[in-house]
Structures are given as C-alpha cells and as structure tokens.
Amino acid sequence: MTHLPPLSRRQMLKLLAASGGACALPARALAQRAEQVVLYTTLNSQSVETANDMAREKMPGVRPSAVVGGSSQLLKRIEAEAAKPKSDLFWTSSANIMNAYRALFEPYLSPEAAAIPGTLHGPDKLWTAANIHIVVAMVNARQLAGAAPASWADLADPRFKGKIIIGDPGNSSTAYTALWGIERVLGDAGLKALARNVSVSTSASHVVRSVGQGEYAVGITFESTAYPYVAGGQKEIGIMYPEDGTFTVADNMALVKGGPNPKAARRMYDLLLSRDMQLALLQNAYRRPSRNDIDVSKHLGMPPLADIRIVTADEADASADRDAFLRRWRAHVAAARAG
Numbered sequence: 624m625t626h627l628p629p630l631s632r633r634q635m636l637k638l639l640a641a642s643g644g645a646c647a648l649p650a651r652a653l654a655q656r657a658e659q660v661v662l663y664t665t666l667n668s669q670s671v672e673t674a675n676d677m678a679r680e681k682m683p684g685v686r687p688s689a690v691v692g693g694s695s696q697l698l699k700r701i702e703a704e705a706a707k708p709k710s711d712l713f714w715t716s717s718a719n720i721m722n723a724y725r726a727l728f729e730p731y732l733s734p735e736a737a738a739i740p741g742t743l744h745g746p747d748k749l750w751t752a753a754n755i756h757i758v759v760a761m762v763n764a765r766q767l768a769g770a771a772p773a774s775w776a777d778l779a780d781p782r783f784k785g786k787i788i789i790g791d792p793g794n795s796s797t798a799y800t801a802l803w804g805i806e807r808v809l810g811d812a813g814l815k816a817l818a819r820n821v822s823v824s825t826s827a828s829h830v831v832r833s834v835g836q837g838e839y840a841v842g843i844t845f846e847s848t849a850y851p852y853v854a855g856g857q858k859e860i861g862i863m864y865p866e867d868g869t870f871t872v873a874d875n876m877a878l879v880k881g882g883p884n885p886k887a888a889r890r891m892y893d894l895l896l897s898r899d900m901q902l903a904l905l906q907n908a909y910r911r912p913s914r915n916d917i918d919v920s921k922h923l924g925m926p927p928l929a930d931i932r933i934v935t936a937d938e939a940d941a942s943a944d945r946d947a948f949l950r951r952w953r954a955h956v957a958a959a960r961a962g
Contacts, residue, residue, distance in 0.1 A: 711882035735896035766840035818955035868934035
C-alpha cells in the first residue's frame, strides 16, 4: 500500500482556494481523509487481496491495511501492544488458540451474524466465525502403492509408514486440531500407530507443498489449503474426507479492545461476515463460508457439509487439553523414532 506524505496547512488552503472553497478535493486529499482500519491477519495473500478489493468497492471511505503472520505470533503482538493498541481487528484463528487471549478482544455482535449458526459464535460476543475449516487428507495418487486411503484408520496402517506429513501441533493450530480430533476417533492406540507413520514438519505450508510436489503421498491439513491444488488442475491430487469422520473448525475474528479505529473496524467486521465477501473468499481463496445461506457445491467442486461425516469436537475441551495432548503426542513421536 502506498502511503502519501501529509499535506501542509498551506497546501490545503491552496487546494481549497483553487476549487473556490468547494468540498471536491483532489484524490490525494481524499485519500488522506480516508478512515484507516488495521487488520492483523493469518490469511494468505489471495484472501487479503480479495478483502481489500471488496473494501475499496463497498467502503470507499475506509482504507484497510494488513499485517500478516501466524496466529500465536500476532496474538502475542496484540498482547504486547495492549496499553496502546495498533491493530483494530484480528482475522482469524481457532478458539483453542484465542481462548488464552480473550481479555484482548472487544465484544461485538454484527448484524450479519444472524446468518451464522449459533454454534459459530464465541463466548460473550468476543468473536464470530468468518469461515470454517474441515480437516482432510490431501492425497497424491502417483505416490500411492495400493488403494487410496479412505479413513484415518487407513492412515494408521503400517503400509503408510514414511508416506504421511503433518505440521507440528505445538506450532500449528491446523495440526493440533487434526491430531486432537483423530485421537477422538482412533483412541490413543490409533494415535500412536499414526505417529509411527508420519513425518512432522516445522512449517505448515510445507505440508501441502511437499504432497503437491510428490515428496509425500499424504498430507494432513485443512480443506482450504489442499483445494488450490485441485483447482489448479493437478489431476493426481485428491482430497480425502474420512469415512470414520472428520472435524470442522471455526476460524474466528475479533475486534481488538481499544483499537485506534473502532467505527471503521466494525464496518470491516460486518463486511467480512457479509454474503458477498464470504462468497468472494470461497471463489478466490477456497475458504468455506460460515454463513448458512451459501451452498458451496454450486460454486466449487467441494461437497456440501451435509455430505461429510462430521464428528463433534468441543473446542473448549481441545483448548483445556492442549498441554496434556502435546505431551502425549511428543511421547508417541519419540517412541516411534526410537523404535
């Protein structure tokens, strides 16, 4: 984003005099009068560009800017800036990450929230789901020897040893959500068997990239990060929606308490929950809407949620169990390496 140098008082007077005192100031002056809104966001460039483009169309008096990073990194930054906040809106993360930072958020219930199921609203109106994720397996058919997996139980079979990659659940909310949920389906013994088969990556983005490039046969990830490879025409790439059940994760956004631009922040919040925005993010960035008035199967090759077997996973339980689960997982990984 280009930042224009401020106009001096003398320059402003000259502009007014040249226009006969009219209010129709040049674009440079209008740009400086635009209300800013600062987003701290975990989303990719396609999502940010989509949001910025629509903001320029729908909110011409608001100028959004974004700081991009990981969820924990950005939340810690908001915490460090709490005495004098520099951001207005955090966009987005899961409740099992955000719960620890709830004191940093401002309650708000958007008028757009009426189209979003009650289960996707946070406690005390502190956040609302901007979209939902589905945990899936991204599969490269060229790297398979034998039948394609159809379930989490299949991935725990020894024939997949060394063929699966996942992020580190200690650093990646995607990996934590997936593995914590898989333990609910397979039990501790199944999780231990899966640990013997996987390689753990410190980079969540490396998971889908390595499957796309044929380094691994399977990557455990979110639908929204796997789908671009399908949409991009890689015919060897497929998405497994596990027959033994998978999990939805609400990807939430929240207003930052005491943010510098509260009115613009609420307008941006409303826009991000709007049907037009969520449809644009689905089509441009493959983010499944949180709204209940968009049928994804009419716009992309994604299955409707009703056709996917969903296992209920309580985000509050996932958050409370985080430290204990990470100890269990690391013990299983250590045992697998030692064996």
